[in-house]
Structure formats: structure tokens, C-alpha cells
Amino acid sequence: MLELSPLTAQPKTFPSSRQRSGVGLGTSLGLAGLVLWMVTVLQANFLRMGPYGLVSVLGWTYFVGLFLVVVGFAAELLRTPLKSNRLIFLIIVLVVFLYGTGPAIEPVATLSDSWLIAGFVQYVVQHGHLLNSFDARFSWPGGLTLSAVLVAFAGQANAYGFLRWFPLVIELAYLAPLLVIARVSGVSKRAGWLGVALYYATNWIFQDYFSPQALNFLFFLVVIAAVLACWQPIRANIQPPLRHVWRERIAQIRSIATLSRFEGHDATSEWSSGAILSVLALVVLICLASSMSHQLTPFAILLALGACLITRRLGRPELVVAVVLLSTGWLSLGASNFWAGHLNLIFGSAGQLGSTVASNVTSRVTGSSSHLIIVELRILVTAALLFLGGVGFLRRFTDSRLLEVLAAAPFLLVLAQTYGGEAFLRVVFYALPFIALLAASAILPSHHGSIRGLVPRRRIGRFGRTALRVAVVIVVLGFSIATTVARGGNDAYDSFSRGELAAVTYAYAHAHRGETIGSVDYFLPIEYQRINTVGILSVDDGGSTVHHDESLLLKARPSFIILSTSQEAWGELVAGYPRGWEAAVEQVLVTHGYNITAYWTTATVLTRSALPAKVRKTSSVT
Template identity: 30%
Template sequence: MTVRRERPPEEAAPRGDGAGAAPAAPDARRPVLLAVVAAMATGTALFWLPLRGVDLDAMNGYGLIGVLPVATLLGAAVLVLTFMASLALPRPHRLLLSAQVGLLIISLHGVTLALEPIARFPTVWQTAGFIEYIERTRTVDWYLDARFNTPGFFSFMAFVLKAVGQGNIEPVLRWAPPVTNLLYLLPYILILRVLRATWRAKWFAAWLFVAANWVGQDYLSPQAFAYLLYLFFVAILVNWFRHHDETTRRAGRRRTRETRERAGAFWRVYGWLFGPKDPGELPAPKVSVREQSILLFLLFALLLVGTAAHQLTPFLMTAACGGLVLLRRCSLRGMPIIAGVVYAAWVSFMTVGYWASRKEEVFGGLGKVFSNVEQSTGGRIGDVDGATQQLQYLRILIAVTVLGLAVAGLLRRRARGIDDRVALVLMLVPFSSVGLQNYGGEIGLRIYFFMLPAACLLIAYLFFPAPFDAPRVRDPKVAPRFGRWRTGRRRHLPAVAVASLFALSIAGGFLAVRYGNEKYEQVRPSDVRAFDVMLADYKQTIGVVWLSADDPNAVGGMPSMPWSYRSWERFNYAAVVADREDPANVSQIIETLKQQGPGGFFVTTRSHEDFQVLNSGLRADYAARMRAALAASPQITTVFADRDAAVYRLRTPPAQPVVAVPKPAGLGLRSSPWTPAGLIYLPILLAVLLARELRRLRLLAPAGPGGEPPEQRMRRLRPLTVLALPLLLSVAAVIIERFLVIT
């Protein structure tokens, strides 16, 4: 039995302000628009102009929010309210809304451009080190760092910088966050366009996607690049590979003939959850087989590049595609299998140098859900400064609030009879990664990051749940056609007012938590110069000695500095645990320098010292007293020193050991008895799976009059299915054999 789909109201009525209602005169709206534009310009000036007088040295454990001028914070509030005022207008002014979202990006994600002379965040400079190494050596070294096992992004950036003749990567590092967030919006808009929602909900979701992205994974990095690929991957799936039979669910589909007659509270809730629902997505567009075939190869390319660029994102690509297929929001049934094969093969063949000797590190967190969650939440708080601890709790509060409001938005839409499966899949899929590993204590941040596109959309639904922009109907003959969706001129204003309060809180929370660690996440020019000085002073492998308040073997830490930002292979690192009772006791530093031989240097920076104070509880004057003791020691000479950084070495260093600069080790590929067979089966399997999916797209195309029924046409896939199954089993066997033999 087929169900005839009724024509949705948004198709029955003309688009615009209303049917049967004369639009407001342009001259009546112009003063309001001019007032919004003037307020936006005022907010922009209030935000940026006072930044010239900010004293970053006055920061405490609250980070940047503690030194931002009141006028800047007021300007941020004005920018938020002008955007919400634009949502209160009767119709969307896309140019104005786009300008406001762009201003939000440059203001929130680019505020440090006006405050700091060089790119912030020490980890950014490690990205520069990977790129510089590949550009210089034209290869990788799995032994130096695990991230060399997924070098796709680093290789791509090295190629681009070489092609455009850009020798200085620092400007690219500085501008990456706002540019990256702007790029994120492109695929996100493609996702929003397929959803059955009002223009206010879609624009508010896009705004929230920028304002709620405080996790700091938008710097120049593999995860930012792979996240962009993930969004494009999902956007292509939901735009051009959805089912064409997405119709209203039949009444009682999940109830038997006997239970349909039952009533009561339980069955009311059951019907509310599983009763007839309209899809939360617009009807799928008609796409030619040729276009879908091209897009299928594009999806495959995104999978390959994403897998080579980042270790976590391809897993979520696979899971998202699988979830959309299971809930009938994607017609590419074979794509999750293709994605899983690509991901498993890359891990087995291309990252073997890493996992072969680090089984516990790679697989130790597998299945330990509660342990991984604890390390991502309470484990990140520890014994830290009071202000820093409050910011950690605020981050958790924001994440929980976003998740809770997203669930409330989903339920509100279901109460209106709308089934938002795409948003549900995209919000739940990231939680599947919590059982993999703790990801260095950051798995909670990654889950929040990947669920954010769907969460922002569902939060927008909480305030603006209507499935379409209903016209303001004045004609009583037309009004009954729109039933409960009929709206008045100002009916949306209460929702905009409540949403404005949430928008103000999320923007303020962004400035607090995104830059809450700025006291030690800022990078000063002297920090970079300290490593340049060491490279210029010694030409072999350099043993960098640094101070840690805790045992670095226990906490897995590295100095909060731009370490190895170039000449990556020339640095080794050795930590000295601080003597908390006596900062002037530098005997352990001297002993560790002797162990490093002639290439030993002790380095400290103000950012790293602040990190030890705020996160590990060192005394505020510890670094100053330690520096004074080092400068006064007859065994130590100062190589470089200023207020922000200092480098020391022994006056008479020992002649040994001299560590030669290691040569590139490549990817560390290793073989097993079955590996040659796997290298033959794998490309054949992928070719067969792609051919099967292409064939299936052609068989799904509507047949002409008198054509075969779909069930009979699908039988033509059997030869490819029969061929793919033994190949799939063979590749799986080779992967398992490699793991057992090599480890």
C-alpha cells in the first residue's frame, strides 16, 4: 500500500510575506533597516576600537575576558542584538544577515589579531613544524611523531605554500581561525537548505554554529581540514543521495491491530514518539544518474583525503553515512562499507609504524567509555588555579546546556509531528567515538565539536519550530488551509526575544572559555626566537631541557611553547620535575643538561611558566627565582634572555653524547606473510564496491512505461555482490593477520 503525500502548505501558498496580504511599503521598512545597520556599525566600532589599549600582561586565570574593555563587551552585545533584530524583521534580508554572521566570525574568532603580534596557541606552531619538515625533506618520519602517520594535510599545505611561493607561514597561521570558520559555513549552508524549517531557524542555526564553536579546533591543523571535509561529505549525502520515497509515516505503522484500540498515558506517549510524522527534510530533488555518479567519486575522494589527513574523522564519516542509511536518509547503502574498508586499510597498512609498538596507547581506551569521559571532563580539571577551574566547569556547563537544549528542540519538533532524522543522526553519531580512546583527554571536546552542527539546528528549532514560513493570511477563505501554522505579523517576536537572551549568553560564554587559557596560550616573538637561537648555536641534535611541575611521564605533557616549529628532527626533549620547595635548587637542571651532552639547552618562556602556575599549582614567583638562580650559577651561561623567554646551557658541556641528526624513516611500512595478497585484493575490492554502487544508482533510476519492477532490477547486482563478498573477507583476514603477526 502506498501513501499519497499531501502537498505541503509551503508549496500550496506563494512565497513571501503572505497570500492575500499586501506587503508593507518599502519606505515604511527602510528606517528600521537603517537603524539595524547603524547599530551594527556602532557595535563593530565599540568592539574593535578599544582593543588598542588592552594590556595582555594584566591577564589572570580568567584569560582574555578579564582584560577586555567594557566597551568591547558592550560592542559584542550590540552585534548580537542587531542580528536578533534582523531575525525579528518580517522577511529575511540576506545581505544584512550574511554581513552580521561575517562580523561575528571576525570579531569572536579573530579578536586576537588585534592584540597579539604573532599567531597564538603553541600547537599551531607544531603544525608549522610538520609542514616545514615535509617541504624540506619531501618525506615523513613515523618515528618522530604519530601525526606523521596521517600526513595528508601537512603534505597538501607544503605543496600549496611551495606553489604560491609563500616562504613565511606565520600569516597563514594567524588568519586560519576566522577563515576556517567561514569555510565551515559553506557546507553547513548546504545541509540547512534541505531542511524543512523557517528562514529564522536556519539563520539562527548558522549564527549559533559560529558562536558556540569555542573548542579551538579551527586553527591550521589536520582536524580542522578533516572537519571541513566531513561537513562537505555529509552535505553531499543529504542533498543528492536521499531517498525519493520519504513520505508521511502511516498511522499505526508500529502498532498491531490489537494495540491500536488501546488508550491511556503510555499509548499517548508512544503515539507522540512513534506516530505519524512528516519528514524534517524537504522533498529530495531529482538528480540525474550522471550527476550522482560524479558525486559518488567525489565522496570517495573526500574519504581518501580525510583518511590520510586525520585519524578520528574518517571513523565519524563512516558512522554518519551508516546512520543516514539505516534511518533512510541516504540511498548509498554501499558507501558505509566502502568507507569502513578505506579506514581499516589505511590504519593497517599506512600507520603500522605507530601502532605496532604502541598497542596500549592506541587500543588501551577501547571500550572504556566511563574512563574516557572522566578524563575528558573531571580529569581535565585536576589541581588547577581557582579561576582556571571555574572556566573548566563553565566549558562543561556550556556543552551540557547545548546538548540539553538540542534534545528539547528535537522533542518540540516531534510534538509538532516532524521527524528530524538527519539532525538526529548527526547529533548522535559523534558519541560513538567515546568508546574508542580518550584521545589525549580530548574526546569530550571532539564529541561536542562534531555534534555542534546538528545541535545548533535543533536549538534553533526550540525557538522557531515551524516547518515552513507560513504567510500572514488575512483572507478568511485562505486562512483555513494553513491551520495551526497561520502566523500573525508579530507572533515571532516573543521567540526572538527569548532567543536573544540565549544568544547573549552563548556569545559571552564564547569569549570566556575560548580565550580563558590565553595567559599561557599566547605565543610571543621571543618564544620563537628561543628555538631559533638553539638551532643557530648547535648544528647537531639538540637536547631541550624544560621544567615540569609534575612527572611528564605520568601526565604525558610537553612544554607550552612553539617547540619544533622547524627542523623537527633536530630536537629531543627531557623534562625536569620542579622542586616545589626550593625554586633556587637548579642541581637537577644542571645534571640533566650534562646528560644531553654538548647539545643540551634549558629553555623557559613566560607562557610556559604561567601554565605551570595555573594548571599545576607552582608558586607565582617560582620562575623568577629559578631564572635568577640559573643566571647566578657558575656552571650555567645565558645564551638568550629577555622578559618573555630565556635559554641557558652549561659553560663547559661534556663532549658526549653527540646525537646525530636522524634521517627520515618514512611511514615505517612493515610486511607480513599475507600482506602481498592484501595489496592485490584491496584495490580490486574497492573497484568492485564502487562499480556495484554505480550500477545500483542506474538501477534505481525511474524506468519507462512497461519497465521492470525495482525488485527485479536489483537482481542484476547479484554478480557484483557475489564477487565482493570473498574479496571483503580476504581483506579483513589480511588486516587481522597483520595485526596479530606484526604486533
């Protein structure tokens, strides 16, 4: 056996002391943050929620834990080499903080709409068919029927078990396509990771509740990720002298409107023909599913694919044609039972930007001072992210302005319709991943690409790496805290107690076919069962007074009326009703022929029926 002498043996290479001290630091901080998160959840008392929503029940352990996670992320982001597994772990912990805290603390699922969707699914599970003409969402039934299949597959009788943790699960599902988009979008590697973290840190929009919208956003991300992974831009070989930079920019803009661009000849792929055809087929299938399950997402996908085509990231324009056919086809054929006779519901506000802005933005900036702070914080987070995105646009080098066009494209949807006053929310939701990547480029811009940045490149200097770490911590932590406040800011009336759920369940259990359950407003876990046999009446019509709501309730005289702490919080925080207004309403209802037949600490059921007067049902459930 040949033995090497000590003088000729290759010396072992040990990591430097700096690298050794960094090994495992990020992961350790992430684990410590996770432990503090668990302490936060165990100590939080949901019943003490105040006007600022979820943040009012979070202790210092939450913020310290979040700080540790973000510091760990910054440390891992700027180490060499990058350790993908650690970054993924830290992003997952960040997601748990931002999207898992609410479900962990709040005893039942938030948002009335998620309970309503569960009611739709319950109907399909029970009857095996849709309830056409009941609600617009039944005309786009793909998500509902898929959920019904999953409910049956899981051996459940209804979808209630999926509601509470659905936001966390679906946000974790978004991680894979987001990572792919970050990797292939043309930003630097580190900017890609930072962009994914910024997406999660700024997503206060709360469109990830149990709904077809959340599922379709996953479709949207997967389609974009597949297309961007498949095709790359053919790089231009022009390097003009500096004085011709603006002429070159104008020539680049003019090259968008060429037949070669629309034919997809300016994009290339290294994949085999079979792989490309398979991707095209799968993407068309996903778009087919999306067109049958959501009103808006197919058109968002269409705009995004158009953006990819004109920025040289889509090599086959037939994909755009297919999405046009599928989205308009379902709208004109499958959904015709919805819009036939009232087409203005879909196209009535087309082109009316002023009214769209009013219904989406202006009308929401109302309410108590605490509510106004939450609303203005949301606007501030979005504006700050857009500002950073603008800086990223100026600083980064790239081979194509894909991210900029993808970020801008969804805003065309606003011109089409108000979408029930939520068009801006959805538009920001679709644009958010791309704006986040641009914002990351403001801090960690790429320095490679045929399209040069618009501001001079700066060297980072001796303490540059430390400064970058500090900048990452400040930006990610600042956005994360703001999103915690903004996202959970409505939870005083959007989240529900077990008592409120018990009150609604009691009303449904005692309601006969054709009877109605009434409330002042819609903030209840309601309509999750018997949607076709028991009516729901919510009397508030916006901008009214307590007396007006009382008179509407007495005029309608539903069989049951539910009063709850969520509705009371909404009245005080948003509608401007006086403190304790529900007690006055209860008194008026009692003097006009209603009896209190059941109550919990957080809810009361009044009934007009022939039940004995003042039968009180107490329960330890609050």
C-alpha cells in the same frame, strides 16, 4: 503611445513604515559593531593579560560591539522577508568577533601544537619526504603534504605565515557547508540561521588551529552537507489518531532495522543520475583524503553517514561501505609503521568508559580558582547547549530524526579510545553543528513534518515576535560572551609574546645537531624547525612540584633551557606553583652550571654551553 490615466494606473506599493524603519537596521548595527571591534583591537594590550586570559584585555567596546551585532542579527532573523545577504554579513561579523579577536591582539600564533604542525610541514618542505616514526601524525600525512604544497605554491620557505589567522579563515570556510546543512536538515528557515549563529557562539573548543584536524572538520561538514542536500526522506503518510501516537513512535523506531532502510530505499533524490554519481565520486575522494590525513575524522564521517542512512537521508549504502574500506584500509596499511608493535596505543582503551571520562573530563577540573572558572564555564556552555537541544527535540516537528542521531553518533567514538585525553573535545566538536540546530529549534521550532513534536504547540501571542527577538538576543549574546571567556581562557599560557618566539629562535640558532632545548612545560612556540636535529625536552609530568621539575631539568641537563611568562602562568594557574616560581628555578639553574645568555621581558634563555658567562642580549622585543 498609450498612456494610462491616473485612475487606471496601478498604484505603486511602498514599504510600510515599520518595514522602512527595519530596512538596513541589522546591517547598520553590524557595521557599528565592527567599528567597535577595531577600536577594541587597537586599544588592547596583550602584555597585560591576566589569569582569565583573553577577556582580561578586552575593553567595554568589545561587549558593546558584540551586543550591537547580536541585536542586529535578531532584528534581521525575525523580519519578513528574510534577507540572506544581511544575515550572512552579520554572521561573518560575529565570527570576526569570536575567532578574529585573539589573532588580532596576540602578536604571534597561539598553541604550541600549531607551531609543532608548522615544524612538520617545514620538514616536508625542506626534505621532500616524511619523517616516519617521529610522530603519529606523520602516519596520516595528507594534511601535512597538502600544507607543504601550499607553502611552496605561495613562494614561502615555511608555514609560519599561515598560523596566526588560520582559526578565523577556517571558521569562515565552515560557513558555507554549515548554511547548506542548516537549509536541508529539516529545521525551519529561521532556525537554520539561528543554529549557524549558535554553532559559532558556542564553539569554545579551539580545534580550529593550524592542524589536520581543522582541515578534516571542513571535509566532515562538506560530506554531510553534500549527502543531506542530495537525499530527502520519503515521507510516511500515516496520520494516526492521538491515542496511537506512542504505537506509531514505536513502529517508526522498529522501521530503522529493516533491509529497506539499510538499502537506502527510504530516501529519495530529485537530482539526475549523473549529478548523484558525481556527488558520490566527489564524496569518496574527500573521504579518501580524510582517511590519509586524520586518525579520527574518517570514523566520525562513517558514524555520520550511518546516521544519515538510518534516518532516511542517504540513498546509497555503498557510500558507507566505501568509507569503511578507506578508513580501515589506511589504518591497517598506510599507518602500520605507527601502530606496529604497540597496537594498544589505538585500541588499548576501547570500551573503558570510566578511564576515558577520567582522562577527558575529571582530570581537567584542577588548578587555580580562575582556571577552574574557565573549565567549569566550558562545561556549563556545553551543558546549556545540550539542554536547549533537548528542548528543541521535544518541540520540533520533522520528517526524520536526523539531527538527533547526528548529534548522538559521534559519542560512540568515546567508547573507542581516549585520544590522548581529548576524545570528548573532539566528540563535542563533531556533534556541535547538529546540537546547535536542535537548540535553535527550541526557540524557533518547525511546525511541519510527519513526526510531531512531543510537547503541545503554543501560539506566540501579540508580543510574541518581540519576545522571540529578546530570546534570540539573550541566548546568542549569552553564549557568545561565555565562549569569548571560555575559548580565550587559557591564553595566559597558550598565547605567546614576540619575546618568547625570539627566545626559541635564539636557542635554535645556537643549538648544534643532537643538542636539546629544555623547558619546564610545553607552553612555548617551539618545534617549528629542525625537528629531527634538535631535541625538545619538557620535564613536567603532571602533579609534580617545582623542586621535582628542577631536579628533572638538572638531571637531564639539556644544552639550552627556556623560561618564559607563558610557562610561569601555567605553573601558577594550573599546576598550583607559588607566584614567581620561575625566578627560583632560574636561581637554582644558575648555581648548577647554567648561564643566562639571553633574555627578553617575557623570556630567558639559559645555556650549559661554553658561551661566556652572563652575556646579556637585550632587545626592544618583549
